[in-house]
Amino acid sequence: MKRVFPILGLLTAGLLSYALYLALVVAPTEQTMGDVQRIFYYHVPSAWTAFLLFFVNFIASVIYLLRRSPKADIIALVAAEVGVVFCTVVLVTGPIWARPVWGIWWTWDLRLTLTLVLWLIYVSYLILRRFSTSGQTPQLAAVLAILGALDVPLVYFSIWFFRTQHPQPVIGGGGSIDPRMMHVLLINWAAFSCFAFLVFWSRYRLEVLKRELEDTQALEDLLESPRSVR
Amino acid sequence: MTYLYAAYAATWIIHIVYVGILVGQYSKLRDEIKNLNERK
Amino acid sequence: MSLTGVTLIKDLRLEWRSKDAINSMLFFALLVVVIFSFSFDPTAEESRQIAGGLIWVAFLFAAVVALNQTWAREIRNQVLDAYRVSPAPANSLFLAKASGNFIFVLVLEALMTPLFVVFYNLRALGPAWQLPIVALLGTWALVVNGTFFAAMSLRTRSREIMLPLLLFPISLPAVLAMVEATTSILTGEYSAKFWIVLLAAYDLVFTTGCLLLFDIVLNAE
Numbered sequence: 001m002k003r004v005f006p007i008l009g010l011l012t013a014g015l016l017s018y019a020l021y022l023a024l025v026v027a028p029t030e031q032t033m034g035d036v037q038r039i040f041y042y043h044v045p046s047a048w049t050a051f052l053l054f055f056v057n058f059i060a061s062v063i064y065l066l067r068r069s070p071k072a073d074i075i076a077l078v079a080a081e082v083g084v085v086f087c088t089v090v091l092v093t094g095p096i097w098a099r100p101v102w103g104i105w106w107t108w109d110l111r112l113t114l115t116l117v118l119w120l121i122y123v124s125y126l127i128l129r130r131f132s133t134s135g136q137t138p139q140l141a142a143v144l145a146i147l148g149a150l151d152v153p154l155v156y157f158s159i160w161f162f163r164t165q166h167p168q169p170v171i172g173g174g175g176s177i178d179p180r181m182m183h184v185l186l187i188n189w190a191a192f193s194c195f196a197f198l199v200f201w202s203r204y205r206l207e208v209l210k211r212e213l214e215d216t217q218a219l220e221d222l223l224e225s226p227r228s229v230r
Numbered sequence: 231m232t233y234l235y236a237a238y239a240a241t242w243i244i245h246i247v248y249v250g251i252l253v254g255q256y257s258k259l260r261d262e263i264k265n266l267n268e269r270k
Numbered sequence: 271m272s273l274t275g276v277t278l279i280k281d282l283r284l285e286w287r288s289k290d291a292i293n294s295m296l297f298f299a300l301l302v303v304v305i306f307s308f309s310f311d312p313t314a315e316e317s318r319q320i321a322g323g324l325i326w327v328a329f330l331f332a333a334v335v336a337l338n339q340t341w342a343r344e345i346r347n348q349v350l351d352a353y354r355v356s357p358a359p360a361n362s363l364f365l366a367k368a369s370g371n372f373i374f375v376l377v378l379e380a381l382m383t384p385l386f387v388v389f390y391n392l393r394a395l396g397p398a399w400q401l402p403i404v405a406l407l408g409t410w411a412l413v414v415n416g417t418f419f420a421a422m423s424l425r426t427r428s429r430e431i432m433l434p435l436l437l438f439p440i441s442l443p444a445v446l447a448m449v450e451a452t453t454s455i456l457t458g459e460y461s462a463k464f465w466i467v468l469l470a471a472y473d474l475v476f477t478t479g480c481l482l483l484f485d486i487v488l489n490a491e
Contacts, residue, residue, distance in 0.1 A: 020238075039237040046241070065486070085248045089241050096237040120439035127435060134425035136490035143483045144422070144436065147415075150479055151440050154472050158443035161464050162450065195245075202252055209259050216266065 005201070012194040019184075019191040027184040039097040040181075045189040046089040047115060049196045053083030054118060054149075057125075061145035064138060073138040074211075076145060077129060078203045080122050082196060087119045098169070107168045113159045114152075121148040273358050277366035282373070284343065292374075299332045299378045300385065307389040317390040322452030325386050326445060330412065332378045333371075334434050337416035340367055341424055354489055364484040368417040375409050395458030404455070404462065407469040408448035411476065415441060418480040421487045444472045 023041035030037035060076035063069065094112045095105045106112075125148065129141050177185075285292060306324050344350050353363050386392060394401065416437050423432035451465035 035231045036233050038234055042238060042241050085244060089244050092240045092244065093237045096233055096240065100231065100233045117439060117442050120442070124436050124439050128422070128426065128432070131426045131428060131432060133427060134490045136486075139486050140422055140425075140490055143486055146483065147418075147476070147479055148440060150475055151443065154443040154468065154475065158446045158468055161468070162446060165450070165460055199245075199249065199252075202249075206252060206256055206259070209263075210255075213259060213262060213266075220266075 005198070008194070008198060012191065012198055015187075015191040015194060019188040022184045022187055026180075028178060028180055030181075033101050036097060036100050039093050041184055041188045043090060043093040043097060044185060045192040046086045046093070047111060048189060049192055050083050050086035050090060050115070050118070053079045053086065053196065053200075054122060057083060057122070057145055058149040061142035061149075064142045065146075070138075070211075073142070074204060074207050076138075076142065078200055078207060080125050080145070082200050082203060084119060084122050084126065085199075086192075086196065087115055087122070090115045091119060102169045104169075108159065108163065108166075109168060109170055110156075110159050110163060114155055117155045118152070121151065273362040274365045274369070277363060278369050281366065281370040285370070285374070295332065295335055295378065296381060298335055299328075299382045302328045302331050303382050303385040303389065307386075317392065318395065318456045319453065321386065321390050321392055322456055323449045324390075325383070325452065326408070326448050328382060328386075329375070329379055329409070330445070332382065333375045333409070333412050333416060334437070336374050336378065337371060337413070337420050337437075338430050338433055340371060340417055340420045345424065350488070360485040360488045361481050363488070364417065364421075364480065368414050368480075371413045371417050372410055375413055376405070379405060379409065392456065394456050396455040396462070398455065400455050400462055400466065401452065403466060404448060404451045404469070407466065407473055408444065408451075410473050411444040411448075411469060412437075412441060414473070414477050414480055418484065418487065421484070425490060444469060447472065 019041075023038050027038060027041065029035060057076050057079040060072045060079060064072040064076060091112070094109075094115070098107060098109075099105050125141060125144050128144055129137060132140060134140060306328055310320065310324060341350075344353075353360070416433065419436040420433050422436065423429050426432045447465040447468045451462040451469070454460040454462045454465070
């Protein structure tokens with residue numbers, strides 16, 4: 001396992017560099033927005049990745065409540081954390097894109113607002129995990145994750161209707177997309193997915209190690225004799 | 231366009247900061263494990 | 271009589287006897303209205319546009335203050351353990367608490383509303399009969415999740431800040447709906463129908479969710 005990681009890391013770095021080259025050089029320039037539109041190739045894959053990770057968190061939380069498997073709990077935690085990181089990228093690149101194009105930093109664009117609400121929900125999830133003093137923190141967190149996930153369609157519809165009543169600029173670029181642009185988008189998406197996977201894997205291993213250490217320390221305190229950690 | 235480079239830079243800064251935090255926590259854990267093993 | 275009913279009546283009776291909590295919250299609600307009125311002093315035309323948002327933010331503040339002490343009495347008297355070991359379903363306790371909060375927050379709103387009408391010279395240009403429906407659905411949305419998250423926050427550091435921290439993000443679609451519905455009724459420019467339906471859907475989803483999941487929260491120690 002340990003030898004695979006550096007190889008995958010190098011491959012991912014290569015893919016990311018290639019994807020960057022495609023985004024900056026190869027992709028055709030957009031008619032109305034110009035070069036700024038290239039932010040699209042980072043903004044959209046980050047959003048897809050974040051949403052996928054939040055979905056993983058939901059599934060893992062459900063599995064945890066059904067089976068009480070510690071692995072499911074760790075996956076839920078890691079998915080939420082990495083998801084928040086990618087979500088932050090979406091929320092930062094969105095306004096940077098909006099400003100030169102629309103002259104405003106923020107608009108209640110459907111995707112951007114949904115991303116903001118998701119970011120808030122999952123940050124509150126992470127804060128609960130950190131601040132909880134209960135022995136059943138994984139259960140409480142899983143419950144919160146499920147309620148949060150139930151909220152998502154309601155958030156979507158509320159924003160969608162709000163925008164039909166109060167029309168606002170659209171940031172993501174609606175309408176059909178040039179196939180060459182789609183190609184660059186998909187390559188960037190693949191690259192960021194690989195990157196997300198590696199970050200996820202690292203954080204997973206870190207959490208496993210942390211818990212092993214905690215268990216060992218707890219056991220040691222209990223028995224008052226030194227023990228080794230693998 | 232400065233905005234374009236700002237967006238790309240911001241993306242990587244965020245990712246590097248997070249990975250940096252992970253690396254820091256890894257080394258902290260390694261040290262603690264070493265302490266635990268040495269005490270044995 | 272059902273356990274829910276008994277618990278609810280007990281809570282209401284206790285609240286009525288210890289008037290401290292009620293009085294301080296009423297006064298807090300009044301203060302909120304006055305401060306908002308100082309800060310935003312619009313013309314009659316403008317006030318209809320923003321009053322919806324202002325009123326619901328004020329209600330939200332008042333609700334959080336009320337929600338924060340939902341379980342205080344249970345904690346003080348170590349009653350929660352008794353509930354855990356009793357054969358009564360956890361739902362009844364939750365429903366009783368949520369209903370008690372619901373009634374209480376509605377009372378606060380009923381007192382704050384006339385003040386807002388006075389300070390902002392409010393008059394609904396749309397169908398005013400829809401306003402109580404919005405108030406009931408919206409308040410229940412806040413209270414059902416608020417009671418649930420208040421229980422969740424019991425075993426956390428910074429308990430009082432944890433409740434709004436958990437409640438606000440998840441309540442955003444409901445708050446949007448409440449505000450938009452109220453504004454559309456006040457201005458008479460749009461129909462509030464969609465927002466009312468959304469609030470009803472929100473209430474249905476989260477009442478079900480909270481009822482199903484409360485057992486886990488009650489048993490977390």
